Amino acid sequence: MTLNSGAPRPPFALRLREADFLPTVLLQRKLLILRGDFRFKCCCSDKVVPIRSVVTGAGRKGVDKIEEWPSDLSKRVHKVRVQASSAWSFASSQPQLASRQEKFFPRCTPRNSGPQSRDTPPKRDTGIANEKDMGINLLTEDVNESSINEDGSSWYRESGEDLGENGYRCRWTRMGGQSSDASSKWKESWWEKSDWTGYKELGVEKSGRNSQGDSWWETWREVIHQDEWSNIARIERSAQKQAKSGTENAGWYENWWEKYDAKGSTEKGANKYGRLNEQSWWEKWGEHYDGRGSVLKWTDKWAETEIGTKWGDKWEEKFFSGVGSRQGETWHVTPAGERWSRTWGEEHFGNGKVHKYGKSTTGESWDIVVNEETYYKAEPHYGWADVVGDSTQLLSIQPQEKPPGGYPYPDFGSFPPPPQGRDPPSMPPRNQ
Numbered sequence: 001m002t003l004n005s006g007a008p009r010p011p012f013a014l015r016l017r018e019a020d021f022l023p024t025v026l027l028q029r030k031l032l033i034l035r036g037d038f039r040f041k042c043c044c045s046d047k048v049v050p051i052r053s054v055v056t057g058a059g060r061k062g063v064d065k066i067e068e069w070p071s072d073l074s075k076r077v078h079k080v081r082v083q084a085s086s087a088w089s090f091a092s093s094q095p096q097l098a099s100r101q102e103k104f105f106p107r108c109t110p111r112n113s114g115p116q117s118r119d120t121p122p123k124r125d126t127g128i129a130n131e132k133d134m135g136i137n138l139l140t141e142d143v144n145e146s147s148i149n150e151d152g153s154s155w156y157r158e159s160g161e162d163l164g165e166n167g168y169r170c171r172w173t174r175m176g177g178q179s180s181d182a183s184s185k186w187k188e189s190w191w192e193k194s195d196w197t198g199y200k201e202l203g204v205e206k207s208g209r210n211s212q213g214d215s216w217w218e219t220w221r222e223v224i225h226q227d228e229w230s231n232i233a234r235i236e237r238s239a240q241k242q243a244k245s246g247t248e249n250a251g252w253y254e255n256w257w258e259k260y261d262a263k264g265s266t267e268k269g270a271n272k273y274g275r276l277n278e279q280s281w282w283e284k285w286g287e288h289y290d291g292r293g294s295v296l297k298w299t300d301k302w303a304e305t306e307i308g309t310k311w312g313d314k315w316e317e318k319f320f321s322g323v324g325s326r327q328g329e330t331w332h333v334t335p336a337g338e339r340w341s342r343t344w345g346e347e348h349f350g351n352g353k354v355h356k357y358g359k360s361t362t363g364e365s366w367d368i369v370v371n372e373e374t375y376y377k378a379e380p381h382y383g384w385a386d387v388v389g390d391s392t393q394l395l396s397i398q399p400q401e402k403p404p405g406g407y408p409y410p411d412f413g414s415f416p417p418p419p420q421g422r423d424p425p426s427m428p429p430r431n432q
Contacts, residue, residue, distance in 0.1 A: 188204070191203045249276075308337075311332035327344065
């Protein structure tokens with residue numbers, strides 16, 4: 001069964017990562033249902049700019065491969081197998097251009113005539129950027145200027161400072177522009193905030209629209225503050241991104257967040273949604289390390305078509321001191337409402353033995369104990385020390401001079417000793 005084999009190509013190109021459950025706005029999907037099992041294959045368009053490897057799901061790194069769901073889940077632990085697939089072409093009524101990024105959002109003004117939009121529409125599945133990649137450069141003086149260029153395009157730039165109670169200060173810069181006929185527009189804002197409690201924030205917001213009606217929006221925030229109950233310093237980062245086609249029913253949305261504290265606790269997660277004409281897909285994942293050896297990871301992905309086909313996959317793992325569990329489910333529903341599912345689980349006892357069990361609606365079942373080594377990561381690959389090192393601009397924000405007494409600053413420079421004994425807009429509703 002081939003879905004949307006003749007769909008035209010939307011104007012913004014995106015890339016599938018391993019943790020993507022379903023393709024992005026430019027991906028085509030083929031669903032195969034054989035003897036109660038199923039799998040899907042995806043292909044992506046050409047001219048995709050590679051991005052750095054990032055964690056795109058709970059505990060998994062993105063790779064440039066095509067995902068295939070295994071039909072033999074009795075051999076599956078918790079990893080998704082991948083295989084390469086030949087590219088499928090898309091029927092397109094639009095000509096190939098030298099730069100899809102320029103097509104989606106052309107520059108509004110000539111070079112050196114004023115502020116330029118320094119970024120193209122956001123890319124899917126790239127997580128939260130470090131502050132050095134955001135290019136925040138606040139002006140040191142108040143500015144309010146605008147101009148019209150020779151080609152009729154226009155731009156503006158302004159900056160200022162807002163003051164409030166308890167030492168609140170917000171320095172900001174805003175800029176934007178549009179084409180001569182106002183069919184293409186862009187806006188960009190930067191800010192830094194602080195107060196006498198030690199709160200500091202960096203932020204960016206970008207948006208744009210082109211003459212074809214394609215639009216996009218992106219925001220990024222990085223915050224450091226002191227917990228009012230524990231007095232522990234915390235750093236939080238977040239990013240929201242979305243893009244929408246102006247010519248067809250296609251678009252996507254992502255909400256990413258990360259939370260770190262000086263005691264070693266780390267929490268990360270993302271909510272994602274995408275649609276291409278009659279196909280929609282969702283993904284949610286999260287991971288939490290408590291800083292004392294306990295870890296929780298989970299992923300939930302599902303999709304559906306307008307004709308009623310639905311399918312999904314989810315799993316969860318919990319571990320502490322070598323003892324823990326993994327469990328998951330793969331399922332699909334036909335347009336007639338017939339449901340198939342396979343559930344599986346593992347119990348790790350910490351002594352080299354693992355209890356594996358599972359069953360499916362087609363009568364499969366297994367329940368065995370095997371000798372198997374337990375492997376999991378008790379600490380995040382990127383934690384408190386890393387985020388402090390990557391947040392120099394945030395930490396260097398200078399608040400207003402405060403009056404004598406009160407409002408202590410958080411101690412974010414100290415690190416906990418190593419453990420002993422071991423080396424976001426709301427998502428569309430789920431409809432399944």
